[in-house]
Amino acid sequence: VGNVSDIDGLPGLAEVREAAERLRGVAAYTPLVEFQILNERVGGRVLLKMESLQRTGSFKFRGAYNRITRLTVEEKARGIIAFSSGNHAQGVAAAALLAGTPALILMPDSAPTIKVEGTRAYGAEVRFYEYSMTWAREALAHQLAAERGATIVPPYDHPDIIAGQGTVALELLDQARALNASIDVMIAPCSGGGLMAGCAIVMSRQSPGAKLYTVEPLGFEDTARSLVLGKRVANEPGACSVCDSLLISPPGKLTFAINYPLLAGGLVVTDEEVADAMAFAFHRLKLVLEPGGATGLAAVLCGKVDTSCKTVALVCSGGNVDAATFCSVLSRSITN
Amino acid sequence: VGNVSDIDGLPGLAEVREAAERLRGVAAYTPLVEFQILNERVGGRVLLKMESLQRTGSFKFRGAYNRITRLTVEEKARGIIAFSSGNHAQGVAAAALLAGTPALILMPDSAPTIKVEGTRAYGAEVRFYEYSMTWAREALAHQLAAERGATIVPPYDHPDIIAGQGTVALELLDQARALNASIDVMIAPCSGGGLMAGCAIVMSRQSPGAKLYTVEPLGFEDTARSLVLGKRVANEPGACSVCDSLLISPPGKLTFAINYPLLAGGLVVTDEEVADAMAFAFHRLKLVLEPGGATGLAAVLCGKVDTSCKTVALVCSGGNVDAATFCSVLSRSITN
Numbered sequence: 001v002g003n004v005s006d007i008d009g010l011p012g013l014a015e016v017r018e019a020a021e022r023l024r025g026v027a028a029y030t031p032l033v034e035f036q037i038l039n040e041r042v043g044g045r046v047l048l049k050m051e052s053l054q055r056t057g058s059f060k061f062r063g064a065y066n067r068i069t070r071l072t073v074e075e076k077a078r079g080i081i082a083f084s085s086g087n088h089a090q091g092v093a094a095a096a097l098l099a100g101t102p103a104l105i106l107m108p109d110s111a112p113t114i115k116v117e118g119t120r121a122y123g124a125e126v127r128f129y130e131y132s133m134t135w136a137r138e139a140l141a142h143q144l145a146a147e148r149g150a151t152i153v154p155p156y157d158h159p160d161i162i163a164g165q166g167t168v169a170l171e172l173l174d175q176a177r178a179l180n181a182s183i184d185v186m187i188a189p190c191s192g193g194g195l196m197a198g199c200a201i202v203m204s205r206q207s208p209g210a211k212l213y214t215v216e217p218l219g220f221e222d223t224a225r226s227l228v229l230g231k232r233v234a235n236e237p238g239a240c241s242v243c244d245s246l247l248i249s250p251p252g253k254l255t256f257a258i259n260y261p262l263l264a265g266g267l268v269v270t271d272e273e274v275a276d277a278m279a280f281a282f283h284r285l286k287l288v289l290e291p292g293g294a295t296g297l298a299a300v301l302c303g304k305v306d307t308s309c310k311t312v313a314l315v316c317s318g319g320n321v322d323a324a325t326f327c328s329v330l331s332r333s334i335t336n
Numbered sequence: 337v338g339n340v341s342d343i344d345g346l347p348g349l350a351e352v353r354e355a356a357e358r359l360r361g362v363a364a365y366t367p368l369v370e371f372q373i374l375n376e377r378v379g380g381r382v383l384l385k386m387e388s389l390q391r392t393g394s395f396k397f398r399g400a401y402n403r404i405t406r407l408t409v410e411e412k413a414r415g416i417i418a419f420s421s422g423n424h425a426q427g428v429a430a431a432a433l434l435a436g437t438p439a440l441i442l443m444p445d446s447a448p449t450i451k452v453e454g455t456r457a458y459g460a461e462v463r464f465y466e467y468s469m470t471w472a473r474e475a476l477a478h479q480l481a482a483e484r485g486a487t488i489v490p491p492y493d494h495p496d497i498i499a500g501q502g503t504v505a506l507e508l509l510d511q512a513r514a515l516n517a518s519i520d521v522m523i524a525p526c527s528g529g530g531l532m533a534g535c536a537i538v539m540s541r542q543s544p545g546a547k548l549y550t551v552e553p554l555g556f557e558d559t560a561r562s563l564v565l566g567k568r569v570a571n572e573p574g575a576c577s578v579c580d581s582l583l584i585s586p587p588g589k590l591t592f593a594i595n596y597p598l599l600a601g602g603l604v605v606t607d608e609e610v611a612d613a614m615a616f617a618f619h620r621l622k623l624v625l626e627p628g629g630a631t632g633l634a635a636v637l638c639g640k641v642d643t644s645c646k647t648v649a650l651v652c653s654g655g656n657v658d659a660a661t662f663c664s665v666l667s668r669s670i671t672n
Contacts, residue, residue, distance in 0.1 A: 053369060282624055287389075287623070330663065
């Protein structure tokens with residue numbers, strides 16, 4: 001690890017641009033929004049790229065659609081398989097429905113109801129695995145894929161997935177330009193690292209002065225630690241977090257090969273900081289963010305990076321949260 | 337009533353454009369968003385103008401700022417007074433703070449906590465009146481204004497207020513043009529009628545083919561009835577609704593003079609339809625809407641207008657809802 005060119009087959013800006021062409025008119029061109037109340041609070045300018053308003057409620061649709069539409073007619077006919085805690089599941093299911101491809105999704109039995117129902121609503125078959133067996137889900141997917149002749153659509157570690165997620169940054173930079181804003185800092189939530197890897201490809205070329213940070217929940221900061229150590233390390237077992245969409249480890253091989261040389265570092269937020277950010281988003285911004293989708297907002301509200309007089313772009317990556325979880329978070333947070 | 341030109345001093349397109357100049361860089365240029373899932377549900381194209389994301393959480397800041405910045409230095413020094421159930425209160429308080437003008441706001445004792453706290457957070461003095469005495473609030477405001485030499489900033493029936501709210505439609509049409517969308521139907525929530533009057537001025541000139549509808553909660557459909565009767569009538573006493581921001585009657589004199597000749601009619605929604613729309617906005621769109629702000633969405637979800645193959649613009653007018661009310665609404669709504 002250490003140099004992007006060490007690994008063959010990594011996507012570049014051209015692949016992200018091709019993905020943007022495929023997604024045009026299919027994925028939502030999500031708004032980049034700004035709030036005076038947030039700017040005043042952090043003493044800088046914060047631009048929120050609202051991927052919670054993306055089709056299926058998270059950015060995951062972008063990569064999934066970009067991957068699935070590149071399959072051959074034969075591959076599409078045999079179907080696809082994905083494993084996911086929920087957002088990738090819904091993204092794949094919706095993309096498969098559009099592509100006319102049967103989809104089987106493996107989900108942990110701990111997945112939020114809203115994500116399971118969302119996945120089924122797009123016509124996908126859902127099979128559960130025990131959350132404690134997450135380490136074995138990839139092997140199970142490969143076994144089922146072999147039985148069915150189906151193609152696996154991985155959650156992050158594939159050039160087409162990474163290129164699809166990178167379209168977030170292409171849009172973001174166009175929208176920032178229209179606001180006369182030049183990005184000093186960009187923050188994206190991180191699980192396997194596909195969103196940030198795709199964005200880093202774009203940012204490093206089109207906005208090279210921007211410092212790029214992943215953000216992860218405490219106990220699941222494998223990417224932050226891997227960036228420090230210069231090698232992919234896994235999370236310690238036993239941690240838990242409300243950020244159901246950000247629990248996977250270690251960083252992807254391809255995503256880390258892209259992220260390691262291009263990122264400034266990895267930020268870490270606690271569940272309490274995430275809950276306060278979700279409450280702030282509700283009370284002050286009138287936005288619904290899921291825990292993982294609120295980690296970037298939590299990072300700036302808690303001063304994890306210097307925002308003073310800076311322009312900070314945040315990817316609000318998703319909004320798929322159960323009403324019960326959402327209301328429990330709001331009731332715990334007194335103020336904001 | 338019957339002809340816009342019957343009444344002197346009504347604002348026109350020029351006044352709305354001047355308001356837009358004053359608001360540039362001060363009010364948020366709120367996004368116009370579109371959701372595939374909503375389009376599919378109603379069989380048309382729905383564009384949501386997100387005034388819940390406006391400064392102070394509702395469109396009311398636009399008119400208040402446009403009015404207050406037009407006061408003389410002497411008038412500003414003597415302060416302003418407003419009466420409001422909450423959204424106008426916050427808009428006035430924020431605008432007064434920016435203009436350096438002391439603000440006294442009369443609010444009903446039934447106003448949602450979030451609106452009272454929001455108003456105070458902008459430095460305004462809040463004085464409560466009994467909700468049952470709403471009919472007397474204007475007289476009280478005039479008495480206090482006389483005592484203090486202060487200027488009243490009325491909630492809707494003033495040319496500057498109407499012109500400020502009309503900037504919503506100026507932006508909406510520019511944004512729709514960028515999407516190659518031509519508006520067939522436009523729906524805006526209505527209490528005193530200022531938002532729709534301002535928008536109607538713009539729409540009737542720049543998008544004359546669009547049919548314009550107000551939407552009101554059942555029991556508070558004074559504008560719908562007034563439009564049918566051709567004269568301003570008040571609500572019957574005794575009704576109640578969750579839509580705290582849409583309870584005022586009768587329609588304003590100026591606003592009705594504008595709306596009567598330009599509108600296609602008034603839609604009416606029940607509290608249950610509003611609650612379902614708020615739940616739909618949370619679960620499917622990841623947006624926080626207050627009851628009044630969700631009435632337009634309720635109208636299209638419940639088929640109150642023909643949306644088939646139509647392009648419908650909705651103003652989602654506000655998002656100021658208490659967590660307790662919001663969570664109670666979500667818990668009542670099983671599906672969506």
